[in-house]
Amino acid sequence: MKGGKSTKKADAKLAVKKSAPKGKAGKDPNKPKRPASAFFVFMEEFRKTFKEENPGNKSVAAVGKAGGAAWKSMSESDKAPYVAKAEKRKKEYEKTMAAYNKKQTDGTANDVEEEDSDKSKSEVNDEDDEEGSEEDEDDD
Template sequence: MKGGKSTKKADTKLTVKKSAPKAKGAKDPNKPKRPASAFFVFMEEFRKQFKEENPGNKSVAAVGKAGGAAWKAMSESDKAPYVAKAEKRKKEYEKTMAAYNKKVADGPNEEEDSDKSKSEVNDEDDEEGSDEDEDDD
């Protein structure tokens, strides 16, 4: 068709592209969280101090901007305690990650997969079976 609009081009522009499923798999809720950097260790204290000095200010952005400015103004010697705390947390994280990775590599145990004991699982199976018998009546 000369001069007419092609519906193929219009269709491809209107279609929503679906993202492919993640190859990594679902996130494990038992995986340890990464430790905070020195700046975020500083911000933990700074937030408390800022809220005491500015009780009327509820803006998260204002706290972040003030904290960032304070961090930039600090000397390396002033930052040292926060860097030390961050390093300590990082070492603890590495230990817990090593234990976690070892646990994952060994494979999950059947007992750890479920919070229910085997008797509770069997009880549920029995209850489901009894419901089926009642439906037949």
């Protein structure tokens, strides 16, 4: 019997759908991703060399720890090429974000205003419903 109950609970948990928090808007899949920092540019290269040197290692944490230690032991002059690549990526990102933001303000300004007005209407209706339910409780 115990096994039957646990599968029902497991099925119920699987059926629950998580929704985004009410205050957050959904992510835009077209929005450009932020560029990697100098450390992550270094790690792209470091991961390849680490895997070649340690083919049996399956631990992501070990790669991260070794990469962090290697980055800390590097001098500023050794880090310079990675910093330069990161700066280049950052400039490209800023250009694409400017274009993205311009496109957003040009194309969707009206859509945002309509969504806000619909939201405010529903909030007013929700408040009216709550007040009505409180009055019903007082009558009992």
